[in-house]
Amino acid sequence: xxxxxxxxxxxxxxxxxxxxxxxxxxxxxxxxxxxxxxxxxxxxxxxxxxxxxxxxxxxxxxxxxxxxxxxxxxxxxxxxxxxxxxxxxxxxxxxxxxxxxxxxxxxxxxxxxxxxxxxxxxxxxx
Amino acid sequence: xxxxxxxxxxxxxxxxxxxxxxxxxxxxxxxxxxxxxxxxxxxxxxxxxxxxxxxxxxxxxxxxxxxxxxxxxxxxxxxxxxxxxxxxxxxxxxxxxxxxxxxxxxxxxxxxxxxxxxxxxxxxxxxxxxxxxxxxxxxxxxxxxxxxxxxxxxxxxx
Numbered sequence: 001x002x003x004x005x006x007x008x009x010x011x012x013x014x015x016x017x018x019x020x021x022x023x024x025x026x027x028x029x030x031x032x033x034x035x036x037x038x039x040x041x042x043x044x045x046x047x048x049x050x051x052x053x054x055x056x057x058x059x060x061x062x063x064x065x066x067x068x069x070x071x072x073x074x075x076x077x078x079x080x081x082x083x084x085x086x087x088x089x090x091x092x093x094x095x096x097x098x099x100x101x102x103x104x105x106x107x108x109x110x111x112x113x114x115x116x117x118x119x120x121x122x123x124x125x126x
Numbered sequence: 127x128x129x130x131x132x133x134x135x136x137x138x139x140x141x142x143x144x145x146x147x148x149x150x151x152x153x154x155x156x157x158x159x160x161x162x163x164x165x166x167x168x169x170x171x172x173x174x175x176x177x178x179x180x181x182x183x184x185x186x187x188x189x190x191x192x193x194x195x196x197x198x199x200x201x202x203x204x205x206x207x208x209x210x211x212x213x214x215x216x217x218x219x220x221x222x223x224x225x226x227x228x229x230x231x232x233x234x235x236x237x238x239x240x241x242x243x244x245x246x247x248x249x250x251x252x253x254x255x256x257x258x259x260x261x262x263x264x265x266x267x268x269x270x271x272x273x274x275x276x277x278x279x280x281x282x283x284x
Contacts, residue, residue: 029264031217032217032264032265052274052275053207053209053271053273053274053275053276054187054189054207054274055209055274055275084216084261084262085216085217085261085262085263085264085265085266087264094171094264096262096263096264097262098262116262118170118262118263119163119168119169119170120163120167120168120169120170121162121163122160122161122162122163123157123160123161123163123185123187123209123274124157124159124160124161124185124186124187
């Protein structure tokens with residue numbers, strides 16, 4: 001169940017206090033800027049190993065739900081709060097936002113981010 | 127690391143030396159053969175720490191070798207494949223000319239037959255391509271495919 005489902009749009013709009021009660025502390029960096037501290041609900045992680053050519057890489061995909069809050073506030077939906085390559089750090093792990101399209105969902109005040117952490121396991125394996 | 131004793135492995139050792147001498151790569155950023163990354167190493171983070179488009183990591187390995195009956199007329203070949211990975215600034219536009227110049231310089235070093243002597247094989251061709259500019263990372267990385275991902279690679283005459 002998503003944060004939006006749990007608390008509803010009105011409470012999500014109240015954002016920061018609610019996020020503080022429900023969420024984990026993460027650090028978010030937009031377009032290489034200095035990281036800002038946010039509250040987010042951390043979703044489950046999906047781990048897969050993929051091989052491209054002779055390169056064996058582990059990918060960890062995790063979802064984060066980020067209500068609009070201080071340092072992450074946007075005045076209109078047209079403003080870009082996230083983009084591919086923005087980084088989100090949680091539990092000493094650095095995740096990267098995967099794509100634009102999934103940036104806004106579950107209502108207009110909560111951002112549903114699909115993030116990935118890629119790590120090479122080995123190269124030259126075939 | 128054992129030095130090669132066959133023409134293929136001797137030549138691979140030479141490729142290592144040649145690429146290690148390329149400005150922007152150096153011995154510490156060349157990987158030959160199988161590489162098992164440790165838990166503490168994050169390759170893409172290492173690439174992102176480099177200067178955009180003019181520094182990179184090069185990894186390579188022997189993919190294909192040939193042994194044939196000596197009376198056959200066809201010239202036997204073997205192939206070394208790999209990849210060159212350079213950092214790019216994902217937040218600014220780039221014509222990638224610097225990255226291409228860097229990659230072309232690596233290929234020109236590898237294909238120069240005067241760089242190979244003695245038991246080392248002579249290079250035949252070195253097609254490569256820009257496989258991907260990956261923007262899911264903090265700064266972005268460009269991957270030049272020297273045959274690791276598809277067609278291409280460094281072909282040598284035995």
